[in-house]
Amino acid sequence: MKSTEFVLFTLIACGLVTWLSRILPFVLLKKFNLPAKVVEFLSFVPITIMAALWFEGLFTQHIGHLPQVNYENLIASIPTVLTAILTKKLLLIVIVGIISLALVRLAV
Amino acid sequence: MDDSLSVESAVKDTLPTVFGYIGIGISFGIVAAAAGMSVWMATLMSLIVYAGSAQFILVSLLAIGTPMISIVLSVFLVNSRMILMSMTTANFFKKNSMFENIFLGSLITDESFALSMNKLNFTDGKLDFKWFNTVNVMAYLVWAASTAVGAMLGKVITDPKRFDLDFAITAMFIGLLYLQMISDKSIKLKVQLIIVLLMLPLVYFGLIFISSDLLILVVTLIGCALGVILKHEIN
Numbered sequence: 001m002k003s004t005e006f007v008l009f010t011l012i013a014c015g016l017v018t019w020l021s022r023i024l025p026f027v028l029l030k031k032f033n034l035p036a037k038v039v040e041f042l043s044f045v046p047i048t049i050m051a052a053l054w055f056e057g058l059f060t061q062h063i064g065h066l067p068q069v070n071y072e073n074l075i076a077s078i079p080t081v082l083t084a085i086l087t088k089k090l091l092l093i094v095i096v097g098i099i100s101l102a103l104v105r106l107a108v
Numbered sequence: 109m110d111d112s113l114s115v116e117s118a119v120k121d122t123l124p125t126v127f128g129y130i131g132i133g134i135s136f137g138i139v140a141a142a143a144g145m146s147v148w149m150a151t152l153m154s155l156i157v158y159a160g161s162a163q164f165i166l167v168s169l170l171a172i173g174t175p176m177i178s179i180v181l182s183v184f185l186v187n188s189r190m191i192l193m194s195m196t197t198a199n200f201f202k203k204n205s206m207f208e209n210i211f212l213g214s215l216i217t218d219e220s221f222a223l224s225m226n227k228l229n230f231t232d233g234k235l236d237f238k239w240f241n242t243v244n245v246m247a248y249l250v251w252a253a254s255t256a257v258g259a260m261l262g263k264v265i266t267d268p269k270r271f272d273l274d275f276a277i278t279a280m281f282i283g284l285l286y287l288q289m290i291s292d293k294s295i296k297l298k299v300q301l302i303i304v305l306l307m308l309p310l311v312y313f314g315l316i317f318i319s320s321d322l323l324i325l326v327v328t329l330i331g332c333a334l335g336v337i338l339k340h341e342i343n
Contacts, residue, residue: 007149010176014166015156017184023213025194030202030209034195040339041332042196046225046292047300048331049189050285051307052324053218057278059315067315073278080279084286090109090124093286097279098127 072108076100109287111230118242121227125219128277129250136163137258138265143171147259154255158248160218161321162186186321189328193221200228200235208237215244219277222284229291295335299342303335 034042058074059067080097087093109121133154140150145167157163162183169179194213201209220243224235289300310327318326 004149006176007145007170008152010166010170010179011149011153011156013176013180014162014183015158017180018157018159018162018187018190019214021184021188021190022194022216023210025191026198026201026209026213027206029195029198030206034199037336039199041336042192042199043294044303044332044335045192045196045328046222046288047285047295047304048307048328048335049193049218049324050222050281050288051304052311052327052331054278054281054285055308055311056315056320056324057275059312061315061320063316063319065316067312073275076275077278077282080282081286084283088287088290090280090283090287093283094124094127094276094279097275097282098131101275 072101072104075104109226109230111232113227113231113234113236113239115238115242118239119246121223121239122220122243122246124283125223125247125280126250128219128280129247130254131276132160133251133254134258134261136167137255137260138262139164139258140167140255141259141262143167145259147256150259150262151252151256154252155248157183158215158217158251159183159187165321185325189218189325190216192325192328193218197221197224197235200224200233201237201240204237208241212237212240212244215241215248217244217247219280220244220247222281222288226284226287226291229288229293295339296342299335299338302338303331306334307331 054077058070058077060070061067076097079100080093083089083093083096110117136154137147137150140153140163141147145153153163153166157166159166165186166179166183169182194216197216198209198213201212204212220240223243224240227235227239285304289297289304292300307327310330311323314323314327
């Protein structure tokens with residue numbers, strides 16, 4: 001690990017770029033309107049980004065090769081999806097997910 | 109989730125996501141401590157950078173002595189999906205002051221974004237500052253506190269996988285994805301289902317070529333484009 005000063009400056013620089021990517025759209029859209037086409041495009045962001053974040057967790061990456069299936073997460077996803085369909089309650093879905101993975105890890 | 113935008117309702121809506129922040133926050137603290145960071149530096153990182161997966165990358169790059177400019181660029185790229193989420197959310201806060209917009213933008217996360225998009229389906233497409241800010245601030249504080257706890261634990265435990273809470277975030281996305289699909293009436297369920305299914309091969313094959321964190325942004329852009337095309341084809 002480098003010096004405390006180096007780490008601190010790096011943190012501040014990283015904080016600045018993440019802050020700008022978060023706030024600039026808010027600042028700019030306050031002044032400008034997006035074309036209807038872009039709004040339609042953005043309407044797909046919620047489902048595509050959530051699906052991507054889920055599916056990404058189902059694999060272990062090996063650049064240059066096919067990814068390896070993460071069976072623990074894949075199996076734990078099944079009761080989680082079922083709970084979503086049956087209960088539609090987010091808290092319950094999360095709790096079932098946590099318990100499912102714990103059980104899968106116990107069994108393996 | 110209901111149609112109320114009160115602070116109380118925001119706290120209730122955020123509760124299911126808290127497990128995820130705790131699980132990942134503790135894991136992050138442990139990893140940071142293992143890489144030689146002090147408790148206060150790890151916590152400071154969560155307060156200043158506040159970027160989930162980008163923070164894990166930041167710690168590992170620091171540990172191997174990467175130059176500052178490369179670290180900053182990596183963190184920016186990994187977190188650039190925030191631009192898309194902020195763009196989507198900002199449309200609902202056009203009438204709010206610039207200060208409120210900047211404040212909300214500063215603390216927006218994957219999770220608060222997903223929650224707010226779900227909330228819209230219950231509130232006739234309305235969001236307000238008080239509700240969103242409560243969700244954001246709760247997440248921020250829980251994230252920072254969990255990092256501190258994790259960094260302290262990091263002196264004793266070295267394997268964050270022992271906390272099965274790491275699946276909490278994935279479970280939350282599964283839940284929010286399903287709830288979003290069944291309640292967003294602006295896009296036909298059939299279209300949504302096809303797009304979600306298409307994301308699987310996109311992610312699978314994309315993982316061969318692109319680092320997983322950056323891949324999220326790439327496949328999201330492709331998925332949105334496919335969504336627009338499919339929506340017009342089916343209508």
